[in-house]
Amino acid sequence: MPSHTASLFASGKTGKDWMDSVLPTLWVELCTEFDLHCGVVVIKADQEDSFYESASFGYSEDGFYYSFLNRGSVHWETLMTSLEPVSFPGVEFPLFGKNTNALGIRIHAGESVGFLLVELEGKPSFSVLSLLILFAEKIGIEWGKGNQFIPVPVQTLLPEDSSHSIFRDEISNLEVAIQEFHSKRIVSIFGAPGIGKKTLAKWIHQNQNPGAPILVVESLPDHFGKFEKAISEWGKETNLGSLVFTKVQSFSLGQQQILVDWWSKSGFQGFLFLLGPTEFGQEILPEFSQLLQTNSVFLPSLSLFPKPNLVRIIQSIFQELCRTQNRLGLVLAPAAEKELSTRVYQENFVELRNRILSGILTCRTQTVEVSDLEVGKIRMELEIPDAEDLDLRRGIEALERQKILLAMRIFSGNQIRMAKALGISRGSLQYKMKQLGLM
Known part of the structure; x- marks a missing residue:
């Protein structure tokens, strides 16, 4: 192993700092050193029930996407529960390389928090396999350091019905x-x-x-x-x-x-x-x-609400929507809260909830800023209509918006990768995004 690669392994950085600054570079060097065709590290997001690509190598601008590893699939469950490396032979699975086989290794930190997967020709040597296993263990240790003591915001403890109860009091x-x-x-x-x-x-x-x-x-x-x-x-x-x-x-x-x-x-x-x-x-x-x-x-319309009560409703709706979208670690920035509390809502709760939900779905950090609330800038039916609502067209459009916005966040707006994950062509994705006011 080159001395520079070894020094990265022994870096003094730890936790989230290591995950953000050392892991991507070290992964590229390891894949290059081991002559791997391509490889990816997928880990769980902070305080979310979602996974994202932390580091990758060899996928070009298309990025990583394996249809057989969709979350919830049999192969996903196998990989995320296996104590041993899992093989995905190229003759059975759609891989990126023409003559490659894939090997997946679970990342564990008290629970399954992700996996690393590499493609290579033939089978890995004992030394390569051992180092990949050690690297997966290293990622699990550093992930645990970065996520072990993250405080849960006090407002997440509000009752689920709090926004409605505050409104009913008015x-x-x-x-x-x-x-x-x-x-x-x-x-x-x-x-x-x-x-x-x-x-x-x-x-x-x-x-x-x-x-x-x-x-x-x-x-x-x-x-x-x-x-x-x-x-x-x-x-x-x-x-x-x-x-x-x-x-x-x-x-x-x-x-x-x-x-x-x-x-x-x-x-x-x-x-x-x-x-x-x-x-x-x-x-x-x-x-x-x-x-x-x-x-x-x-x-009463929202414009008639006392400012403190409106702010309480905004915070309550924000936390309720964070729970439904599995993004409990998010925080609403003070500037974003001020923007929401001073805006005039012609469609009241529908417009307010859609604007907050848009920010939650598209936010790429742990803080929802004013810029996140501006996505779309036009009326967006983001929430799925009630079960009693028979408007099929509106329900389909709302679901499509949610899925596309989620893909935008996960793949940083890369339309090729978004289309692959959504199971449609890039042209179809662009057409839908224009129809739904997302571009």
């Missing part, structure tokens, strides 16, 4: 509406777009009528006869549960009358939720207006 007449829920069996919820009307309806249903079915109706048949038949079927389907109508401001006079008649004459024993804006711009039947006023709740 609704002045919510308590009265809940008290009258069982006697009047109806709640009308009014508010600006994206403020959480449907979320509040589901929360009231789950707390006041747990275990009962709930059906959310997003659109109505234009034909009156079909609407009459549909609402009768919806009532039977929900039985003693809840029937939720969104966008009631779009009801025609005929649809308003059908709903009023059904509510008064059908004998429906369940609960009714009517969701709409604070102001209606079209004609409303007196009977329908009376129904809307029976037990109503008005939700």
